[in-house]
Amino acid sequence: MTLFRHRMLETGKEMAFEAARMALDSAGLERKDVDAVVLGSAPDAFDGFHMKGEQLLDGAGGFRKPYTRVFVGGGTGVFVPIAAWWHVASGLADVVLAVGEEKMSPLQPHPQYAFWTIFDQVLERPLGVTLLWIFALEMRRYMHVYNVSEEDIALVAVKNKANALDHPAAQLPARITVEDVLKSEPICAPVKRLDVSPTSDGAAAVVLASEELARKLTDTPVWITGVGWNVDTTYWTNRDLCYPEYLEKAARMAYKMAHITNPRKEIDFAEVYDPFDYKELHHMEGLLLAGKGEAPKLTREGVTQRDGDLPINPSGGLLGVGNPIAAAGVMKVAEVFWQLRGEAGKRQVKKPVNRGLAQAWGDLMQVGTVVIMER
């Protein structure tokens, strides 16, 4: 992966190259060994390219190769390895390069503006809607239904930004307190500045190989044993935002494939999607790693810390490492890989780990993408 930063000199293509190159180096492979390339990137409006996938193809290593871009909003990053997985599992490819890229900085005056165009053009855009609204509405609903406090939610931001201090590519690592979060500038109450991940430029990549080839390439392969994805109805104002049903369905799909019946016991650690701090709690519950409304308690008790019983976002997450959308999801998959191989350095979780999970969320509180990895 590249550094995640607010603005990068590299174009999207160049960032994709840096990430893809690093992934190939790490696997000891060259581009000629790659059978197909899958790229993930979120809205075209950020980078400023129509058909963004076509624009990025050389960077992702797709020059004169079978190449496809997949796109499920914020869920894209974790979906890229899922699509790469079916390339391999189908038998059509032995080695697939899976690349996530996002360059949000070109859009002026602020990348946030692109999010206005994700809303219904007739019924919602005329109200001047922003992405922050929908997060704030969901956060409030979650707090209301499960009686969750802003302090509990702030603990997530504190943990993840601190975890990111050990991530060499991180954009916003920091040692902050709950009070810092609570006192930070209100943006869209109850959302405050420090509840939110930044906008970022960055890319990340992973290499998938068939079982036979993986065994040849390394003595310590990491296997993808479960994949799941799910998209809920467009009509987000018709759903109770307190609980992500779509994520539960995506998780159940992945658990079934990985023969997991008790995720709380069988998943050793997880990289869950945390564009906002409350989202980590919300997603832990949707993933059945905590009961409904129980994730704040686990967080309070330190269970989700790196030395806890169920480490969540040891990488530092989007809140700490940064949020180049599709790249951030791939970063999570890379973190699970490093953790499972014991290569996460200072970020290595304390307990021994055999099975990890990476998850991303996207769209109008609508998409869940889940990958389960084992060593």
Place this chain on the structure above:
Amino acid sequence: MGRLDAGWHGCNNGEVKRLKFAGTPISPEEWRNESVFFKKEEFDLKYAWDTGYAIAKFLEGLKAGKILGVKCNRCERILVPPRMFCEKCFRKVDEWVTLRDTGTVNTFSVSYVNNDASRREKPLVVAVIEIHGASPGMGILHVLGEVEPSRVRVGMQVKAVWKPENERVGAITDIAYFKPIEVM
């Protein structure tokens, strides 16, 4: 602006393997002063979306001061915003229903920013409002008015404040805002 080879990644696994995280950050000063070349472009993409059967009728209803929903006779849900099909049963919906122009606040937020992330002069209260007469949980997105942001609560009963008839054009903004029913 040199290219950074930032952060050597300490890996164990018995071998020395160092991973490079590449990238050349642009500092806020460099971005502002434009010490490197930037290509600037502006587009104005214009669209004329076909609203289709369901939304066209909904917009006509708004122009007439009514909130319309649709009913699926299989799952017996009354849906708003209306659609030609029931997404649960995957079939055409059966009939139109005129809903009330009151509702219950399902969730709300106080927004201090515009959609380009600039600060608003005055905060705006936005809410998902479950429309009365539709099935429980059937909300729409709108804004609240005539209320102090600090007094808004989940569960609050609200009523549509319509624009004057001659100003209504068949748009969601024909409802100027929703206001609390009881005096707070």
Place this chain on the structure above:
Amino acid sequence: MGYSGFSTVTPQLSFKEMMFEAANMAYAQAGIEPRSEVDSFICCEEDLLEGISITDEYMPDQLGGAQRALCTISQDGLNGVIQAYMQIASGIADIVVVESHVKFSNVLSKRDLHSLAMDPYLERPFLGDGAPLVALEMRRYMHENGVSEESIAQVVVKNKTNGLKNPRSSYAANLTVDEVMRSEELWSPLKRSYVAQPADACVVAVLASYSKAKSISEQPVWIEGVGWFSESSWIGLRDFSRALYAEGASKMAYKMAKIENPSRAFDFVEVDDSIAFKELQHLEALGIYQKGKAAEATLKGETKEDGSMPVNPSGGSLSVGNLAETSGLARLLEAFELLKKKGYSRALVQSWRGVPTSTASVVVLGV
């Protein structure tokens, strides 16, 4: 397979409603119930053509895909079919639905989109709305292969005539080569008549595993080979005279379908003709004709509907219209129907993602 639209304008239906109609038709034909029997849904579209960022948000409901495994592939619909094929082959799905739609009539800034698809520093200043790029490629193709403009105009005449029998054509016509060549020159040697004009449509395809297909359909059409390939995003790195993207995609598909001599393997082919000269270029890239020979064959009438190698019997994009990401699925639909109707055994379908891309998908169909 189901469809709706196929018209220059479709004001009566929103894109959701257009999708609902096409999906209903496809499910009825396949005899499946989407809410319980479909394992995965794949939609193919691009944000800025929809005027919506993250368009997959708006896809599930009208396909029966709410709270189901659904995703967007930012590719031509034919690539969606390929992804569906892989999902089925991987064992993760038994039935997959592939959808693509376009409402070109709703996009008022089409030219800007072409510009936005190019590199802002090197390409946009000169290639603007894409027409100069097509013209540069066309000139080079004609130069290297000694191709006459008449043969390119003949492609237009043939396809627009073929389209007269196709109820899904918006632009079919009885024309002469002279009339076609008298059209306004956009950028030499490109004329307006050589460019397929936009239309609106939605196509939905249902794919099933071998055993599932056998159980739900009496006359399934099988996918015997798939291939997809991209050349380069850098316009300057492409070979203007050869459609390398189509070459790469077809090689992959032929290998899978065990086709050694593509020029004799098919009863008919549906290839991209969204720019008239591209039909010739694509036929050569696909190995249907040797390099430089497609023009001659066209002039001889070989590629007519009753010729030895029928090319685009549906009328192609020149008749049906440019359907953007729906083009490939639309041609699959034509091939699907023709295979069933005429008792043919094998056909080839190829798509290209249009200006300014170099990406193609190829599917070999058999019955």
Place this chain on the structure above:
Amino acid sequence: MWKDHIPLKYKYSIGVAAQKFSSALKEGKLLGFKCSSCSKVYALPLLFCPECFKEIREYVEIKPEGEIYSFTERGEEVVIAVKFPDTYGVLIHKMKKPLAGRPRIGQKVRAVFKKKEERSGDITDILWFELF
């Protein structure tokens, strides 16, 4: 029908490689990008060789004289693709319409640069290509 528009304003970073290319343009030079692995010199600003997928760190000056790979005209405007000797890829640019006759594929053309003080690093620092 619901009409609306999406105003999009961009400030694109042209990238690490194009930045080098752009600085050279300001000096009135055309820069080629040489892959140390396959030795191809690209007439385009590339940070990496798309084929070998190695970072490009070698730069060579390209004489701004090449031949027409393809061209197209509309009225007085001519757009060309220029191929430079011993390089890979083509550069798209404008061409000054010849005084007599039409351009032909294979004809020799050379770049005409703006005056030094007028150059900004944009590709339009080359005014056009002309026959010679």
